[in-house]
Amino acid sequence: MKKTLLLFVFVLATVVAADAQRIGIRAGVNYAGLTGDDVPATDRMFRFHAGLTSKFFLTTDEFFAIQPEVLFSQKGGESENDDFKIKLSYIDVPVLAHINAGPIFFEAGPQVSFRVGGDIEVNGVNIDDDLDQFKRTSLGYAAGVGFAAPMGLNIGVRYNGDISQLNDDDNAPEYRNSVFMLTLAFTLPGR
Numbered sequence: 439m440k441k442t443l444l445l446f447v448f449v450l451a452t453v454v455a456a457d458a459q460r461i462g463i464r465a466g467v468n469y470a471g472l473t474g475d476d477v478p479a480t481d482r483m484f485r486f487h488a489g490l491t492s493k494f495f496l497t498t499d500e501f502f503a504i505q506p507e508v509l510f511s512q513k514g515g516e517s518e519n520d521d522f523k524i525k526l527s528y529i530d531v532p533v534l535a536h537i538n539a540g541p542i543f544f545e546a547g548p549q550v551s552f553r554v555g556g557d558i559e560v561n562g563v564n565i566d567d568d569l570d571q572f573k574r575t576s577l578g579y580a581a582g583v584g585f586a587a588p589m590g591l592n593i594g595v596r597y598n599g600d601i602s603q604l605n606d607d608d609n610a611p612e613y614r615n616s617v618f619m620l621t622l623a624f625t626l627p628g629r
Contacts (some may be wrong), residue, residue: 506534543585
């Protein structure tokens with residue numbers, strides 16, 4: 439399953455990059471948490487994200503674009519005293535509407551996430567790295583704002599959250615990912 443998913447992501451990234459008007463790389467810090475009813479890991483934790491981004495401009499003045507991305511993103515949460523941690527890793531595929539308003543930009547859109555790893559730790563000891571109780575795929579959304587600096591650099595903040603629950607078990611707490619992102623991107627000059 440992991441090999442099939444990685445192959446899918448590689449093919450998707452290759453197709454998007456081949457046809458995009460602008461491609462780039464993105465990386466940054468996640469401030470991740472879990473929301474929902476009776477979540478044992480209510481505190482946020484610092485994680486990271488990195489991946490590829492592309493833009494397809496729909497207006498000649500580059501005011502409006504569609505921005506698909508493929509990101510490796512670490513999520514999860516921890517208990518207040520840091521003795522219980524849920525660490526989850528995903529391949530996120532957001533497809534964002536991107537609006538340029540001078541050097542400021544706005545972005546928002548749907549996101550699908552594929553869980554590729556994770557573990558549960560108690561007192562620093564890994565007690566579960568199977569995580570079959572969590573769905574492999576989740577649906578969500580992303581929205582953000584940023585500043586486009588010269589030479590293809592931009593810095594932004596983004597929030598992404600899940601619409602779907604992380605588990606199918608009716609007896610389990612209703613977890614959802616909730617992630618604030620500080621992200622830095624470098625976009626290659628377009629054609």
